[in-house]
Amino acid sequence: MKNPLAIIGRIILAALSELGRLFQFIAVAVSHIVRPPIYWRLIGQQMWLIGYNSLPVVGLTALFTGAALAQQIFVGGTRFNAESVVPGVVVIAIVRELGPVLGGLMVAGRVSSAMAAELGTMRVTEQIDALVTLSTDPFKYLIVPRLLAAVLTLPLLVLVANVIGVLGGFLIGTERLGLNAANYLQVTADFLEAADINSSLVKAAVFGFFIALMGSYHGYISRGGAQGVGKATTNAVVSAFIAILLTNLIITVIVFGVTG
Amino acid sequence: MSEPMIRFSDVKKSFGNKKILRGINLEIERGQSLVIIGGSGSGKSVMLKCLLGLLQPEHGSIFVDGDDVCSLGHSGRKRVLSKIGMLFQGAALFDSLTVWENVAFGLIQGQGLNKVDAKEIAVEKLRRVGLSADVGALSPDELSGGMKKRVGLARAIATEPEIILFDEPTTGLDPIMADVINDLIVECVQDLGATTLTITHDMASAHKIADNVAMLYEGKIIWHGAKAQINNSGNAYVDQFVHGSAEGPIQMDTQVKATVA
Numbered sequence: 479m480k481n482p483l484a485i486i487g488r489i490i491l492a493a494l495s496e497l498g499r500l501f502q503f504i505a506v507a508v509s510h511i512v513r514p515p516i517y518w519r520l521i522g523q524q525m526w527l528i529g530y531n532s533l534p535v536v537g538l539t540a541l542f543t544g545a546a547l548a549q550q551i552f553v554g555g556t557r558f559n560a561e562s563v564v565p566g567v568v569v570i571a572i573v574r575e576l577g578p579v580l581g582g583l584m585v586a587g588r589v590s591s592a593m594a595a596e597l598g599t600m601r602v603t604e605q606i607d608a609l610v611t612l613s614t615d616p617f618k619y620l621i622v623p624r625l626l627a628a629v630l631t632l633p634l635l636v637l638v639a640n641v642i643g644v645l646g647g648f649l650i651g652t653e654r655l656g657l658n659a660a661n662y663l664q665v666t667a668d669f670l671e672a673a674d675i676n677s678s679l680v681k682a683a684v685f686g687f688f689i690a691l692m693g694s695y696h697g698y699i700s701r702g703g704a705q706g707v708g709k710a711t712t713n714a715v716v717s718a719f720i721a722i723l724l725t726n727l728i729i730t731v732i733v734f735g736v737t738g
Numbered sequence: 739m740s741e742p743m744i745r746f747s748d749v750k751k752s753f754g755n756k757k758i759l760r761g762i763n764l765e766i767e768r769g770q771s772l773v774i775i776g777g778s779g780s781g782k783s784v785m786l787k788c789l790l791g792l793l794q795p796e797h798g799s800i801f802v803d804g805d806d807v808c809s810l811g812h813s814g815r816k817r818v819l820s821k822i823g824m825l826f827q828g829a830a831l832f833d834s835l836t837v838w839e840n841v842a843f844g845l846i847q848g849q850g851l852n853k854v855d856a857k858e859i860a861v862e863k864l865r866r867v868g869l870s871a872d873v874g875a876l877s878p879d880e881l882s883g884g885m886k887k888r889v890g891l892a893r894a895i896a897t898e899p900e901i902i903l904f905d906e907p908t909t910g911l912d913p914i915m916a917d918v919i920n921d922l923i924v925e926c927v928q929d930l931g932a933t934t935l936t937i938t939h940d941m942a943s944a945h946k947i948a949d950n951v952a953m954l955y956e957g958k959i960i961w962h963g964a965k966a967q968i969n970n971s972g973n974a975y976v977d978q979f980v981h982g983s984a985e986g987p988i989q990m991d992t993q994v995k996a997t998v999a
Contacts, residue, residue, distance in 0.1 A: 603828055
């Protein structure tokens, strides 16, 4: 029978080794961001693919979540005669947490997997090797545009998601729950602070980085044909989800941990 | 005597415990066409990847036009790569670009040529490999295997490199198309006066392309000589490979090894 400690040791070593490779990948990618040439056309192309094409799914997620949230808070609030808190709680919940997190997760599901599949296919069909032989650095040509595009696009997407999420709550609140429209908007504006918006945008940029990083990393290192590409795609989505949820917690604790 | 264009000096490369290259020593003179033959898994592709700097050997040196590619920095490696064109086994065309953009890629990205001039050269190179200008507007996934190889060849010669590498140029093609590709390779190489290194296990291709032939077996060059000598090499391994015989010193591991639980 195998020694359980040896098994645990091997798992830890494998995890540390993977982490080392990931940090090495990040270091090389970041070093290429600050050195020319920068492929602006490719960044624009990626911004379109990440941003515009994700708008429907992110918008619908925000709309339904905002609406469901308003309904739940209303039901809970009526127990304490506190129906008036609906707009305030909806806007804080959407802008601080649900907008960036759900938006990030939806984009991760769409974009990380697509990046991993595309780069993984390029790897196993030797297209990445071909780039090198054509005097083009794959990090500059493939990785940097994806990282920059995701970091720049996610805040815009989340901004839109926040507005639509609040709108979802507004629609349910005024059309179904009988809340006054003008009052709803006034309370929403009173509750919302600049720090909420700033933290939302910072979170979105960080999530964008991890979405592109995980998609690029797992695709770039994939091996072994179609099976390897499939595995890279799954790993990209799972690791992007975990990174988003973990960094969300860290940023929330840092920004709101003291003041609330 | 002039410096060889490519020189492998005691190159060793392993993956984990598996030794792939066990001390490669090989020289290719300028303008010479060397074909390396060898079975699957003998290390041919690893040799090419080491030459391109895609893999780093653990030991030895690889000189390209006097530069040791194993110890070059970023700019030095870029300078060496600018002298090399490569035709990949599966052509490795970029899916996201059209055919002419693939052919012009090295001219635009590597040499900084503007798009209009690069397209003109790309169309001319496509014509050189027997493809019309209309093909330039197609996507790679609209091409047949033979057409992909032609486009790959056009891309490899687009920058008019001093060295061209061919990785299994006829694999996956029917014999007639394979012969067409072999003829194109010979013509294009003669036009450019390039030094070429081809790896293949297709003897018909080797006979057509090569000036000299080397055989790689278990990570070592076990024979190296002129193409004319290959049928009288006096080497039992080469004879077996050339004649495609199951009998001989090269033993294929075809038996399933049973393990006892």
